[in-house]
Amino acid sequence: MRTLLPLLFLSLAFLACESKQSGDISSSEVPVANAQTIVDRAIEVHGGERFENLEMAFRFRDREYTAKREDGQYTYTRAFTDTLGQVKDVLTNSGFSRTINGKRQSLPAERVKAFTASVNSVIYFALLPFGLNDPAVQKQLLGTVTIKGIPYHKIKVTFKQDGGGEDFQDEFLYWMNQEKGTMDYLAYTYATEGGGIRFRKAINPKVIQGIRFQDYINYEPAGNNFLEIEKDFEAGNLKELSRIELQDIKVRAR
Template structure:
């Protein structure tokens, strides 16, 4: 009888452990909630990145993403919406060659996409895969691979992302991605500093590339801990403002 009780207890413990296991979808949902990104769907956000100003208006699935800068004494404004891309020079709409529409659109979308992560990881085109958990710099992380379906995944749907999400705080401290534009490559971003603006977490990153371009994206964190990455830039957002819409 004692043995039956013992095995029954083991069975209950095993079942409890299974029940506590989180799926990739659940982990992303918690990451969105814990970072305050669940509020971004109805908001106005603006910031400065390098020499350009960015602003985004998102409301009930509709979006307007702006980029403003000056080039050769001309004022340039770019707008990406659900309906397409538009470019204005000195407040006048200009015709953009078809070959450049995707280039400009991607440049605008990319900065906005990274600025509000993990917002956007719930899109229908996003495919999530839970990888083997890992420990990085003494902290335990869930490791999630994100790819995109061709339908709705945008121009860069072939890109692959990996996110390191803290097991205790559900915050993204590291991310990596492989890309195919401009000859392709891999990058690994490391949290430099995080701040809260109106309850939404924004992160500045140190941006690295592998010394060995053949390294697998899934192992790039191992390369980082082995000092096999080279710092190429810093991703720093300035003058961040957040306003929520009703």
């Protein structure tokens, strides 16, 4: 799974906010399409500068997440209760720590790496397409494809080893709606736990404090046709594995 590159984002103090209409940018306002302008437009449509300094909280699979980003400083937390007690993970610019019932835990390096990746990946996906302009991101426009009768720009993303995190060899595909500018589908490869490919369809879009959040249907392909996986989706050849659903989202954008 992709870890959040230099891990930019969000934290505590939350306000419940009403959804409002997304400010989709008219296709007539988009310059000649290239990977950078397409990604810039998608980020703007999904929230733009509101991502830069904000506080948020949400629940995902019975775990509570908070995130804060301010002037390049970030704090992410994850809290849950298990058989050991109340667990709290905290990730900042300085590193990762875990407490259980308020007591700091000493963890081996491999567990720190795994917990860091787990917290980062949840927030990374929650805030996409923000993060796609990170310096380690390498973007390539693969062309135009049609999915369910709608034309999309298809973007391939790879990562530089320098600044690309532990999973820099992962590859991503993004499908940006040509008319609305929204990121409606994504796919990625991953090497952890034996590796594999996933394809996600965005559902249930909602705009809170000017930021667009989306849930996803998570699919697994039968084969390895990553670069043209949208064809397998169109043909109904992908198996639904799970739903990625954020609950009780609260945001305070600045």
